[in-house]
Amino acid sequence: MKRFLIPILSIAMLFNLTSAFAWGPVGHDVVASIAEQNLTRKAKRNITKLLEGKSIVYYSSWMDNIQNSPYWENGYNKTKTWHYANVDKGHTYETMTKNPDGDVVTALEFLTKELTENYDNLTDSMRVDYVKMIVHLVGDLHCPMHAGRLSDRGGNNVRVKWFGQRSSLHSVWDSKIVESARRWGYKEWTEHLDRADRKFRKSVMRGTYQEWFKETVNGAASIYEYVEALGEEPNLSYQFVYDFSPLLEDRLMIGGYRLAYVLNTIFG
C-alpha cells in the first residue's frame, strides 16, 4: 500500500508548486493564442523562425515549468521573482517596496529593452529565452493575484474554500476559476474571447507595462474587497465564478492583445 502513496504525494506536491506561480497552463495558452491571432505577418514569421517552427502557445508555460528542471539551478533561478509584483493595500507600483531581485514589471522592461536595443549582441539562445519569457510574463502581468498584497504573499496566505475544498485566493485566480468557468480548451476560449472590434483593440494595444500593471492592481483590489466582505475562509463557488467571469475574460483577452502589441513592436 505504501508504494502507491509516494507517487500520489509527488503529484499533489507538483500541483501545489505549479499553482503558486501563475495563470495555470490554460490561462497562459489563451493569452498566447489570442496574441498569435493578432500578430502581424512579419512578426509571426520572425518569431516562428526564432522558435524553430514552434508556436508561442507551445512555450506559454515554459517559464513556470523550468522551475522544476535542472536548468533552474543553472542561472534561471534568478527569474523566480519575475512573475509578480506584490502591492500592499494603500500602495501603488511607484510607492510599494520594490523586490531587489526584480518583479514582473522590471523583468518585462528589461527583456523588451534587450530585444529591441541590444538584439545584435544577444546569442540565439538568449533571444529564444527572452521571447518565451515575454510570452509568459505578459500573461502574469494581467493575472490579478500577481498584483496581490505583499502581506499575504499575493493571496497565497488568504485561505478560502473553493467549492468546499481548502484553497487559497491565489490558487483560485491562477487556475481554478479558469477551469470552473467553462469546460473549454484554450482554442475555445480564444474563439469566444478574440472578438473585440478594431477600435477596442486599438485602445488597449498601447501604453506601458507600468500602466497595464495598474489595472491589475485595481482588479486585485476588487477581489480582496469582495472576499473580505464574506468573512473568514469563505466558500467560493458558482456565485464567485458568475461575479468574476467578466474580469477573468477581460484580463485574458486584453493580455492577449497586449502580448501581440509587444511582439509586433519588437518583431513586426
Ligand SMILES: [Zn+2]
Ligand atoms: Zn508565471
